[in-house]
Amino acid sequence: MATKILASSSHGFENECKEIHESWGRSNQLIRALAGRTQLECRRIRETYKEMYGEDLITLLQKSSHRNQPGVSPKTCAALSLWMLDPHERDAIVAREALLQDDTNYTALVEIFVGRKSSHVALIKQAYHSKYKTHLDQDIINIEPPHPYQKILVALSTSHKAHQADVSQHTAKCDARRLYETGEGSPGAIDEGLVLEIFTKRSIPHLKLTFSCYKHIYGHDYTKSISNGNSGEFKDALKMVVNCICNPPNYYAKVLFANFKGMAADRGAVTRVMVSRSEMEMDEIQRVFKAKFGVELREAICESIPSGDFRDFLLALANKTVIVL
Structure with a gap:
């Protein structure tokens, strides 16, 4: 049964912080x-804990994630520390870790730029610069060796700077026709220049409408024309980005399933998806997961993740039903 969380502005969380302090060293507690x-409650618990004990709860969790202590799971503490952060702080850390991997984790970066509002992306960039003393946009530009994902990410970042939620049915139809005429409507590979131009100038809601118009006009998803093209790595990158834009619950359900079945190399994806989407569309992700794969998300977690604190944490997120008063 889902857990109902009631958020009250009059609640001080002193008792909760005392319980956390006294149970330190026991991950299950x-x-x-x-x-x-909820995210609001996490923020207030963090503030109250600092007032009561003079220590930052997230810093303590991060320290525990690097130690081997009896009763404490480092992996669970790392996940809890991400969970306790404000979303823009969390995304800044996820972006940094994605950039520092030997093979840049482009999917994590795409999820941030596609799945966040422009105002949120601006906060991510501020948090990134404050924490790491460098600019997220520039770090993406400086990735070596160059990669098709890199081009798309630069375009998406520019889009977030230039637009809010500007959506025009007429412009979306025109963009859809331009994509068709320079893609499956003409011989040869996809026109990368045109795709990047549209990604640079249009907001995420507008791009979503453009791909919807494409399906309405031509009778199939734009991703089908991408699959039929011959554009190599750019084709694969574009298809992933478009899927993430058009149907996030379907995209995230597939990411989780692939990781549960050991078919993906992105080891942090399960934590990232469960933490970042739990208060956004987790119910819809679970519905899609059951429809596509014939098993409940909770069952897949129990079947794929060894018994222990980390599995309990994922189940707690999957069981959340948030009611804010």
Whole structure:
């Protein structure tokens, strides 16, 4: 049964912080105290804990994630520390870790730029610069060796700077026709220049409408024309980005399934998706997951993740039903 979380502005969280402090060293207690909270509650618990004990709860969790202590799962503490962060702070950390991997984790970066509002992306960039003293956009531009994902990410970043939620049915139809005429409507590969131009100038809601118009006009998804093209790595990158834009619940359900079945190399994807989407569209992700793969998300977690604190944490997120009062 889903856990109902009631957020009250009059609640001080002193008792919860005392419980957390006294149960430190027992991951299962920390999960019960923290994993069922809303983002607002997490922020207030963090503030109250600092006032009561003079220590930052996230810093303590991060330290525990690098130690081997009896009763404490480093992996669970790392996941809890991400969960307790404000979303823009969390995304800044995820972006940095994605950039520092030997093979840049482009999917994590795409999820940030596609799945966040422009105002949120601006906060991510501020948090990134404050924490790492460098600019996220420039770090993406400086990735070596160059990669098709890199081009798309630069375009998406520019789009977030220039636009809010400007959506025009007429312009979306025109963009759809231009994509067709320079793609499956003409011989040869996809016109990368045109795709990047549209990604640079249009907001995410507008791009979503453009791909919807494409399907309405031509009778099939734009991703089908991408699959039929011959554009190599750019084709693969574009298809992933378009899928993430058009149907996030379907995209995230497939990411989770692939990781549960060991078919993906992105080891941090399960934590990233469960933490970042739990208060956004987790119910819809679970519905799609069951429809596509014939099993409940909770069952897949139990079948794929070894028994322990980390599995308990994922189940707590999957069981959340948030009601804010």
